[in-house]
Amino acid sequence: xxxxxxxxxxxxxxxxxxxxxxxxxxxxxxxxxxxxxxxxxxxxxxxxxxxxxxxxxxxxxxxxxxxxxxxxxxxxxxxxxxxxxxxxxxxxxxxxxxxxxxxxxxxxxxxxxxxxxxxxxxxxxxxxxxxxxxxxxxxxxxxxxxxxxxxxxxxxxxxxxxxxxxxxxxxxxxxxxxxxxxxxxxxxxxxxxxx
Amino acid sequence: xxxxxxxxxxxxxxxxxxxxxxxxxxxxxxxxxxxxxxxxxxxxxxxxxxxxxxxxxxxxxxxxxxxxxxxxxxxxxxxxxxxxxxxxxxxxxxxxxxxxxxxxxxxxxxxxxxxxxxxxxxxxxxxxxxxxxxxxxxxxxxxxxxxxxxxxxxxxxxxxxxxxxxxxxxxxxxxxxxxxxxxxxxxxxxxxxxxxxxxxxxxxxxxxxxxxxxxxxxxxxxxxxxxxxxxxxxxxxxxxxxxxxxxxxxxxxxxxxxxxxxxxxxxxxxxxxxxxxxxxxxxxxxxxxxxxxxxxxxxxxxxxxxxxxxxxxxxxxxxxxxxxxxxxxxxxxxxxxxxxxxxxxxxxxxxxxxxxxxxxxxxxxxxxxxxxxxxxxxxxxxxxxxxxxxxxxxxxxxxxxxxxxxxxxxxxxxxxxxxxxxxxxxxxxxxxxxxxxxxxxxxxxxxxxxxxxxxxxxxxxxxxxxxxxxxxxxxxxxxxxxxxxxxxxxxxxxxxxxxxxxxxxxxxxxxxxxxxxxxxxxxxxxxxxxxxxxxxxxxxxxxxxxxxxxxxxxxxxxxxxxxxxxxxx
Numbered sequence: 020x021x022x023x024x025x026x027x028x029x030x031x032x033x034x035x036x037x038x039x040x041x042x043x044x045x046x047x048x049x050x051x052x053x054x055x056x057x058x059x060x061x062x063x064x065x066x067x068x069x070x071x072x073x074x075x076x077x078x079x080x081x082x083x084x085x086x087x088x089x090x091x092x093x094x095x096x097x098x099x100x101x102x103x104x105x106x107x108x109x110x111x112x113x114x115x116x117x118x119x120x121x122x123x124x125x126x127x128x129x130x131x132x133x134x135x136x137x138x139x140x141x142x143x144x145x146x147x148x149x150x151x152x153x154x155x156x157x158x159x160x161x162x163x164x165x166x167x168x169x170x171x172x173x174x175x176x177x178x179x180x181x182x183x184x185x186x187x188x189x190x191x192x193x194x195x196x197x198x199x200x201x202x203x204x205x206x207x208x209x210x211x212x213x214x
Numbered sequence: 215x216x217x218x219x220x221x222x223x224x225x226x227x228x229x230x231x232x233x234x235x236x237x238x239x240x241x242x243x244x245x246x247x248x249x250x251x252x253x254x255x256x257x258x259x260x261x262x263x264x265x266x267x268x269x270x271x272x273x274x275x276x277x278x279x280x281x282x283x284x285x286x287x288x289x290x291x292x293x294x295x296x297x298x299x300x301x302x303x304x305x306x307x308x309x310x311x312x313x314x315x316x317x318x319x320x321x322x323x324x325x326x327x328x329x330x331x332x333x334x335x336x337x338x339x340x341x342x343x344x345x346x347x348x349x350x351x352x353x354x355x356x357x358x359x360x361x362x363x364x365x366x367x368x369x370x371x372x373x374x375x376x377x378x379x380x381x382x383x384x385x386x387x388x389x390x391x392x393x394x395x396x397x398x399x400x401x402x403x404x405x406x407x408x409x410x411x412x413x414x415x416x417x418x419x420x421x422x423x424x425x426x427x428x429x430x431x432x433x434x435x436x437x438x439x440x441x442x443x444x445x446x447x448x449x450x451x452x453x454x455x456x457x458x459x460x461x462x463x464x465x466x467x468x469x470x471x472x473x474x475x476x477x478x479x480x481x482x483x484x485x486x487x488x489x490x491x492x493x494x495x496x497x498x499x500x501x502x503x504x505x506x507x508x509x510x511x512x513x514x515x516x517x518x519x520x521x522x523x524x525x526x527x528x529x530x531x532x533x534x535x536x537x538x539x540x541x542x543x544x545x546x547x548x549x550x551x552x553x554x555x556x557x558x559x560x561x562x563x564x565x566x567x568x569x570x571x572x573x574x575x576x577x578x579x580x581x582x583x584x585x586x587x588x589x590x591x592x593x594x595x596x597x598x599x600x601x602x603x604x605x606x607x608x609x610x611x612x613x614x615x616x617x618x619x620x621x622x623x624x625x626x627x628x629x630x631x632x633x634x635x636x637x638x639x640x641x642x643x644x645x646x647x648x649x650x651x652x653x654x655x656x657x658x659x660x661x662x663x664x665x666x667x668x669x670x671x672x673x674x675x676x677x678x679x680x681x682x683x684x685x686x687x688x689x690x691x692x693x694x695x696x697x698x699x700x701x702x703x704x705x706x707x708x709x710x711x712x713x714x715x716x717x718x719x720x721x722x723x724x725x726x727x728x729x730x731x732x733x734x735x736x737x738x739x740x741x742x743x744x745x746x747x748x749x750x751x752x753x754x755x756x757x758x759x760x761x762x763x764x765x766x767x768x769x770x771x772x773x774x775x776x777x778x779x780x781x782x783x
């Protein structure tokens with residue numbers, strides 16, 4: 020069965036089976052059918068099946084493309100995504116990125132951050148300048164992702180991974196995360212998830 | 215079938231599902247146009263050459279090719295500016311950072327917005343004539359906001375450089391695309407936010423990308439066809455220089471020259487990914503056929519360990535031959551910069567006094583350091599630098615992992631904001647930022663066109679920020695007057711023959727000051743940050759002042775989408 024949490028988070032083999040067996044018809048031709056391959060983890064309705072998996076519905080086209088490109092190049096490491104991206108050509112990546120960018124952003128139902136947390140997050144933003152790239156209201160643009168409304172767990176994990184350089188495909192982000200107090204990052208994750 | 219086989223088969227299946235018909239990138243214009251056409255006469259080169267004396271129009275980004283930002287209109291003066299009020303407001307479709315310099319020529323105004331939109335407006339009423347909505351490519355990589363600083367017009371074409379690094383020529387009457395040329399690959403970190411400069415048969419354009427490891431340039435394109443004519447790489451293949459240990463003001467920059475030489479022997483000249491963007495328009499000396507521009511920071515911004523040498527021509531004033539793009543001279547303000555205190559504000563050509571008091575052709579530039587630098591136009595050499603317009607502390611402490619405090623912060627001083635001048639008073643007017651920051655360094659390899667700061671510069675929470683408007687006597691370097699503002703200033707300033715300077719603030723205030731003493735004479739609250747350079751012009755005998763109020767991404771000032779024109783009655 021698709022959509023079972025443990026299938027998507029227990030490793031590449033299980034995921035690949037999930038994709039191969041039931042996510043996508045073998046004769047998939049149009050982009051909608053092809054994109055079904057992603058639904059196993061990223062969600063049939065745009066809501067990922069696990070909170071540490073990013074929402075890609077409504078995400079910026081350029082950002083999704085660059086991530087796929089980086090998975091293929093090995094600049095970004097992920098046991099699940101790297102094999103998937105490895106056979107994709109640039110046109111495929113752009114097509115899938117465009118497809119998801121046109122989907123509505125999913126409402127993950129996360130609460131607004133309390134005033135105190137929001138204040139801390141906004142002070143951190145003023146200091147390190149997140150909105151200089153992620154833009155007003157943290158909507159992102161081009162190759163810079165939308166952060167508003169992303170799951171708190173994914174944001175936390177991503178910032179941690181940047182900080183430890185476990186995620187290596189944007190060292191500039193790693194530098195910025197390393198220059199930011201972990202408690203500020205926690206506040207940012209809570210604040211951004213509630214937007 | 216074993217697990218490995220299932221895995222391989224499944225992956226092959228997934229991959230095959232994702233491969234399909236080639237993705238057709240739409241490149242045609244996505245325009246929303248009103249039916250009307252702009253009633254515009256072709257702009258001649260002679261008109262542009264004489265822009266300095268044209269009180270009716272605002273033909274070039276910084277008034278004239280010398281970029282003085284001194285406009286000859288004088289109907290609005292010190293005595294009557296208190297009566298200035300809103301003539302019209304035009305709301306653009308884009309609520310994001312506005313940095314446009316409105317261009318006005320007989321009966322038409324051209325303004326731009328973030329994401330490379332262009333509007334043709336009636337300068338008397340603000341009515342929209344046409345709107346060009348650039349169909350952005352899928353990949354844009356840019357620093358400091360999706361800004362656009364304007365267009366230029368020559369003949370019957372309007373020239374625009376876009377965020378996805380294209381040069382576009384539009385029909386001035388209709389907004390239709392006449393030609394489009396690729397400037398550079400946005401996937402490698404190139405983007406465009408500056409207004410092109412059109413001169414004779416050429417369109418000159420620089421590039422952004424100093425935060426992404428590009429190799430910067432100025433390019434010249436054929437104005438009629440969009441064909442590339444010449445390229446000047448702002449980073450020469452020998453970027454090492456003279457191992458300068460002091461900045462332009464004589465302060466030690468604490469370079470470890472031996473370590474740099476060891477690195478050079480190990481990894482060679484770093485010129486291919488050394489940054490050196492050109493953010494703003496070149497000034498053009500029509501008499502000598504030379505252009506003058508400033509080059510931005512090296513990549514990565516804060517980590518110098520992988521880029522040994524002076525990193526020529528980053529942080530420099532550079533002069534080229536207009537016809538060929540051949541190098542003529544340069545002056546580097548900060549060799550091997552590790553603070554991002556680079557050169558962004560457009561240079562201005564003026565007659566200046568040399569060290570002996572003789573009046574010679576000069577060039578002045580306002581730096582992020584907070585100094586105004588005065589040069590000899592002949593060889594780019596430095597004549598003098600002004601008193602510091604902002605607090606300077608702990609210069610040049612080297613960035614550390616934990617963060618080292620130093621003033622100015624990395625935004626300046628004077629950012630990209632164009633200065634204004636009044637040659638009759640020998641004054642240059644600059645708007646400045648005061649943002650105490652800590653400078654942090656990290657070492658990472660080139661990230662394939664991604665953000666490459668080599669660390670971080672952080673505004674220090676709890677330390678007060680501020681700004682100022684400063685008038686500097688460029689023949690002495692002394693500050694004539696200074697007005698403090700409650701927030702850092704970014705956007706630009708305009709001086710007029712009416713004895714005024716106009717500039718705006720991030721809090722929405724737009725004001726006029728007596729250009730001789732800085733006394734505030736009028737102000738207006740726009741409701742969003744006024745962080746764009748003002749323009750002025752005349753229609754039917756009436757003078758207008760126009761400015762964008764859209765806030766600013768870089769400093770995070772309140773966003774808006776208004777173009778506001780003011781007149782006396």
